[in-house]
Amino acid sequence: MTSFFPRTLLVFFSLAPLIALTAGDETPRRTIEQKGIRVTFDAARVAVPDARGEPFQEADAVHFRFTLTDPAGKVPIRGATARAWLSLRREGEIPAANAPNVKAARFITGGIFGQADLDLNSFYVLALNSDATISVVDPLFGFGNTKLLALIPLPANGYDWVMTEDQAKLFVSIPEKKQIAVIDTSRWEVSHLIEAGLRPARLALQPDGQYLWAAGEGESSASAAAFRVDTFASVATLPIGRGQHAVTVTRNSAFVFVTNGDDDSISIIDTRALAKAKEIKIGRGPVAAAYSELAEALYVCANDAGEIAVLDAKTLALTKTIKTKPGLADIAAAPGGRHLLAVNRKTDTVEVIDASSAEIIQTGTVGKAPFQISFSAELAYINHLGSSEIFMLPLAQFGRRGQPLSVVTFPAGQHPLGETWQGSPAARVVPLPGEGAVLVADTRDRAIYFYKEGMAAPMGTFSNYKREPMAVQVVDRSLRERGTPGVYETVAKLGKPGVYDVIFFLDSPKIVDGFELAVAPNAKLEAERNAPKVVITPLAPTVPAKGAAATFRFRVTDNKNAAPVTGLRDLLIVIMAPGNWHERQVAKEEGDGIYSVTVTPPQAGIYYAHPQCLSLNVQFGSPHYPVLRITPVNSVSAAANQKE
Numbered sequence: 117m118t119s120f121f122p123r124t125l126l127v128f129f130s131l132a133p134l135i136a137l138t139a140g141d142e143t144p145r146r147t148i149e150q151k152g153i154r155v156t157f158d159a160a161r162v163a164v165p166d167a168r169g170e171p172f173q174e175a176d177a178v179h180f181r182f183t184l185t186d187p188a189g190k191v192p193i194r195g196a197t198a199r200a201w202l203s204l205r206r207e208g209e210i211p212a213a214n215a216p217n218v219k220a221a222r223f224i225t226g227g228i229f230g231q232a233d234l235d236l237n238s239f240y241v242l243a244l245n246s247d248a249t250i251s252v253v254d255p256l257f258g259f260g261n262t263k264l265l266a267l268i269p270l271p272a273n274g275y276d277w278v279m280t281e282d283q284a285k286l287f288v289s290i291p292e293k294k295q296i297a298v299i300d301t302s303r304w305e306v307s308h309l310i311e312a313g314l315r316p317a318r319l320a321l322q323p324d325g326q327y328l329w330a331a332g333e334g335e336s337s338a339s340a341a342a343f344r345v346d347t348f349a350s351v352a353t354l355p356i357g358r359g360q361h362a363v364t365v366t367r368n369s370a371f372v373f374v375t376n377g378d379d380d381s382i383s384i385i386d387t388r389a390l391a392k393a394k395e396i397k398i399g400r401g402p403v404a405a406a407y408s409e410l411a412e413a414l415y416v417c418a419n420d421a422g423e424i425a426v427l428d429a430k431t432l433a434l435t436k437t438i439k440t441k442p443g444l445a446d447i448a449a450a451p452g453g454r455h456l457l458a459v460n461r462k463t464d465t466v467e468v469i470d471a472s473s474a475e476i477i478q479t480g481t482v483g484k485a486p487f488q489i490s491f492s493a494e495l496a497y498i499n500h501l502g503s504s505e506i507f508m509l510p511l512a513q514f515g516r517r518g519q520p521l522s523v524v525t526f527p528a529g530q531h532p533l534g535e536t537w538q539g540s541p542a543a544r545v546v547p548l549p550g551e552g553a554v555l556v557a558d559t560r561d562r563a564i565y566f567y568k569e570g571m572a573a574p575m576g577t578f579s580n581y582k583r584e585p586m587a588v589q590v591v592d593r594s595l596r597e598r599g600t601p602g603v604y605e606t607v608a609k610l611g612k613p614g615v616y617d618v619i620f621f622l623d624s625p626k627i628v629d630g631f632e633l634a635v636a637p638n639a640k641l642e643a644e645r646n647a648p649k650v651v652i653t654p655l656a657p658t659v660p661a662k663g664a665a666a667t668f669r670f671r672v673t674d675n676k677n678a679a680p681v682t683g684l685r686d687l688l689i690v691i692m693a694p695g696n697w698h699e700r701q702v703a704k705e706e707g708d709g710i711y712s713v714t715v716t717p718p719q720a721g722i723y724y725a726h727p728q729c730l731s732l733n734v735q736f737g738s739p740h741y742p743v744l745r746i747t748p749v750n751s752v753s754a755a756a757n758q759k760e
Contacts (some may be wrong), residue, residue: 145157145158146158146631148629149187150627151625151627152186152187152625153184153185153186153187153193153622153625153627154183154184154185154186154187154188154189155182155183155184155620155622155627155629156182156183156185157180157181157182157618157620157629157631158181158183159172159178159179159180159181159618159633160178160179160181161176161177161178161179162176162177162178162179162302162303162607171634171635171636172610172633172634172635172636173610173613173635173636173637173638174610174611174612174613174635174636174637174638174641175609175610175638175641176609176610176635176638177300177302177303177607177608177609177610178607178608178609178610179605179606179607180200180236180595180605180606180607180608180618181603181604181605182198182200182595182603182604182605182620183602183603183604184196184198184602184603184604184622185602191602192600192601192602192603193602194597194601194602195597196604196622196623196624197622197623197624198595198596198604198620198621198622198623199224199236199237199595199620199621199623200236200237200595200618200619200620200621201219201220201223201232201233201234201235201236201237201618201619202232202233202234202236202608202610202611202616202617202618202619202633203219203223203232203233203616203617203619204233204611204612204614204615204616205614205615205616205617206614214617215630216617216619216620216628216629216630217628219232219617219619219630220619220621220628223235223619224621232619233611233616234608234610234611234616236593236594236595236606236608237593237594237595238254238255238593238594239255239548239549239590239591239592239593239594240252240253240254240265240590240591240593241253241254241255241555241564241578241588241589241590242286242588242589242590242591243557243564243580243583243585243586243587243588243589244274244277244288244540244542244585244586244587244588244589245580245583245584245585245586246273246539246559246583246584246586247273247583247584248269248270248271248272248273248274249267249268249269249270249583250267250268250270250274250288250299251264251266251267251268251580251581251583251585252264252265252266252267252268252304253265253578253579253580253581255566255578264581265304266304266305267581268299268304268305268306269306270288270290270297270306271290271292271293271295271297271309272290272291272292272293273290273292273539274288274289274290274297274540274586275288275289275290275291275316275317275539275540275541275542276288276289276316276317276318276319276540276541276542277289277319277542277587277589278319278320278321278328279301279321279589279591280321280325280345281321281323281325282598282599283301283591283592284300284301284302284607285298285299285300285301285345286298286299286301286589287299287319287321287328289312289316289317289318289319289330290316291315291316291317291333291334292315294311294312294313294314294315294316295309295310295311295312295316296309296310296312296316296319296328296330296343297309297310298310298348301591301607302607302609303609304609308348310343310348310350312330312332312341312343312350313341313350313353314330314332314335314339314341314353315332315333315334315335316330316331316332316341317330317331317332317333317334317360317361318330318331318333318361318362318363318541319331319363320363320364320365320372321345321365322345322365322369322372322387323365323367323368323369324368324369325345326344326345326369326387327342327343327344327345327351327387328342328343328344328345329341329342329363329365329372329385330342330343330363331356331361331363331374333359333360333361338355338356338357338358338359338361338376339353339354339355339356340353340354340356340361340363340372340374340383340385341353341354342354342387342390351390352390352391354383354385354390354391354392355383355392356374356376356383356392356395357374357376357378357379357381357383357395358376358377358378358379359376359377359378359379360377360378360403361374361375361376361377362374362375362402362403362404362405364405364406364407364414365387365407366407366412366414366429367407367409369387370386370387370388370429371384371385371386371387371393371429371432372384372385372387373385373405373407373414373416373427375402375403375404375405375416376402377401377402377403380397380398380399380400380401380402380418381395381396381397381398381402382395382396382398382402382405382414382416382425382427383395384396384432393432394432396427396432396434398416398418398421398423398425398434398437399418399420399421399422399423399425399437400418400419400420400421401418401419401420401421402416402417402418402419402425403417403418403419403444403445403446404416404417404444404445404446404447405417405447406447406448406449406456407429407449407453408449408453408454408456408471409449409453410452410453410454410471410472411453411471411472411474412428412429412430413426413427413428413429413435413471413474414426414427414429415447415449415456415458415469416447417444417445417446417447417458418444419442419443419444419445420442421442422439422440422441422442422443422444423437423438423439423440424437424438424440424444424447424458424469425437425438426438426474435474436474438469438474438475438476440458440460440467440476441460441462441463442462443460443461443462443463444458444459444460444461445459445460445461445485445486445487445488446458446459446486446487446488446489447459447489448489448490448491449471450491450496450511450514451491451493451511453471454470454471454472454514454515455468455469455470455471455511455514455515456468456469456471457469457489457496457498457509459482459486459487459488459489459498460486461485461486461487461501462485464481464482464483464484464485464486465479465480465481465482465486466479466480466481466482466486466498466507466509466521467479468480468514468515468521470515470517477515477516477517477518478513478514478516478517478518478519478520478521479521480509480520480521480523481523482498482500482507482523483498483500483502483503483505483507483525484500484501484502484503484532485500485501485502485503485534486498486499486500486501486507487499487500487501487534488533488534488543488544488545490543490544490545490546490547490554491511491547492547492552492553492554492569493511493547493552494510494511494512494552494569495508495509495510495511495569496508496509496511497545497554499528499532499533499534499544499545499556500532500533500534501532501534501535502532502534503532504527504528504529504530504531504532504533504558505525505526505527505528506525506526506527506528506533506545506556506567507523507524507525508523508524508525508526508569509521509522509523510522526567526571526572526573526574527573527574528556528558528565528567528574529556529558529560529561529563529565530558530560530561531558531559531560531561533545533556533557533558533559535559535560539559539586540586540587542586542587542589543587543588543589544556544557544558544586544587544588545557545588546588546589546590547590548590549590549592549594550594551568552568552569552570553566553567553568553569553575554567554569555567555578555588555590556574556588557585557586557587557588558585559584559585559586560584562580562582562583562584562585563577563578563579563580563585564577564578564580564585564588565577565578566578593606593607593608594606610635611635612635613635613636613637613638614634614635615632615633615634615635616632616633616634616635617630617631617632617633618630618631618632618633649674649675649732649733650672650673650674650675650681650729650732650734651672651673651674651675651678652670652671652672652727652729652734653670653671653672653673654668654669654670654725655669655670655671655710656669657669664716665714665715665716666714666715666716666717666723667712667713667714668689668691668712668713668714668715668725669706669710669711669712670687670689670703670710670711670712670725670727671709671710672684672687672709672710672711673709679709680708680709680710681709681732682705682707682708682709683705684703684705684711684729684731684732685702686702686729686730686731687702687703687711687727687728687729688700688701688702688703688727688728688729689701689702689703689711689713689725689726689727689728690725690726690728691713691715691723691724691725692723692724692726693717693718693719693721693722693723693724697718699715701713701714701715703727713725
């Protein structure tokens with residue numbers, strides 16, 4: 117047999133015993149040993165109680181895990197390049213096409229015919245939209261297209277969002293409802309709504325994963341609140357200053373710093389005591405703050421004063437004030453914390469601060485009204501209120517005191533990214549994991565651009581399905597070590613029912629392996645697929661004189677939100693009476709979701725109107741659709757009944 121991979125180890129099993137769909141079975145598990153490496157595969161549902169031994173079902177969120185060790189199972193294999201895919205077996209496939217090496221070769225090569233049914237090496241793009249939704253898309257075919265995985269509705273517009281380190285939970289502040297939405301990223305749904313007790317605006321997570329902090333805005337008595345990340349329970353509500361806030365947490369999770377825009381101060385919260393430790397007055401108009409882990413210091417931009425205050429994160433004392441010019445808009449620490457960047461919206465400049473000396477050592481000119489800073493591993497990205505171009509600065513040039521800053525640009529759509537900056541302070545430019553690339557959310561263009569570093573322009577655009585993205589996030593679902601050494605894992609949602617091959621590929625030493633995974637139908641999803649997308653309600657028909665025409669009207673509304681359904685071209689109505697008489701017509705749209713047909717009943721009697729609309733899965737004769745009955749006789753009134 118010739119393998120696609122030179123010197124690749126191909127391992128085949130009799131896999132039927134691996135996963136049986138009977139109650140009482142253990143979690144699916146299989147172990148192989150080859151070339152001095154033990155590979156153990158197992159899979160389990162995510163957070164489903166009392167599901168042990170039950171079959172996997174369509175749409176289950178599943179935790180996939182490959183454990184790599186030495187043959188004795190004691191020494192973990194770290195830093196490996198592991199990949200995996202799920203491929204659905206289909207009727208009529210040539211048996212050789214199911215071989216692990218054949219499928220792995222196809223999936224690695226990619227292309228339109230090389231897509232797995234479920235890729236465990238991918239990332240997903242989340243957009244915080246201006247219509248109170250979060251769209252979740254799966255980039256396809258080299259960033260030329262996307263697949264909408266989910267559209268998550270929120271109670272009202274989201275403002276800020278933060279994600280846990282394991283990317284299992286996404287918290288979204290909803291000021292209008294005084295709530296924080298908790299998004300379960302394994303199921304792409306709102307799993308919980310936290311009643312915040314304030315208008316939550318800015319959010320921050322402690323690095324130790326214990327508490328979520330929210331700063332309230334727009335109230336006479338401002339406060340900050342803490343919630344447990346695991347149970348979402350409120351643990352503290354503390355007074356802070358007034359105005360807009362920025363929230364920053366120290367790397368050791370000991371202190372939370374909250375800037376108070378109207379009170380020209382910083383509130384310092386002790387996370388262990390869950391109490392306000394101190395409040396410090398600083399320059400006028402604090403707007404942004406950044407923490408340098410290397411210097412163990414907080415840097416706060418005061419917009420009106422044109423100053424950057426430096427606070428020691430250990431002593432909680434103000435140690436220095438860096439003089440610059442009014443107009444400061446944002447500050448951020450570069451990877452490693454040695455340097456910080458501050459942008460000035462009035463002077464159109466960026467300043468580099470050396471954290472070791474707390475001094476401005478370099479200054480450069482950028483685009484019109486810079487307002488936000490993001491970083492990849494190699495570059496700093498700056499976007500603007502008055503320009504559609506993104507300015508990039510190589511991180512390697514920082515630290516050369518007095519030397520000019522080299523700046524390059526690329527266009528990011530047709531409109532300045534900052535046109536809608538007040539809608540959300542969350543990042544509009546975010547890096548892609550391991551790609552040397554970033555995503556750019558352009559609200560007015562209703563698009564998300566993909567930019568590969570080193571190129572002159574974006575390489576492609578992700579569709580956001582006609583929605584305006586206020587901010588963008590990336591959920592990395594690639595198979596990698598996420599805490600336990602030698603354990604390569606990810607979470608994914610299962611596709612349609614059937615038998616899947618789980619294809620595992622290890623780069624060095626090269627191992628291609630196959631495991632079988634059976635997925636049972638989900639009765640609830642089957643019912644939803646077969647359920648109507650709309651509600652068709654009969655309206656009172658006109659009651660004709662004998663021999664005159666009668667009009668049958670129906671209101672068509674969306675089954676989810678009761679909105680009128682317009683534009684139907686295949687709503688067919690069949691009017692029938694006892695005996696053989698019937699008439700079939702395409703309904704005429706009258707507006708506001710109302711459709712009608714007009715017939716002339718040939719005689720007195722009861723007439724039934726049955727709708728059919730194949731585009732909406734409405735079939736004749738279904739008991740879940742309305743039946744309209746009338747008695748077309750002068751002395752008898754019409755009656756309309758809906759049969760459930």
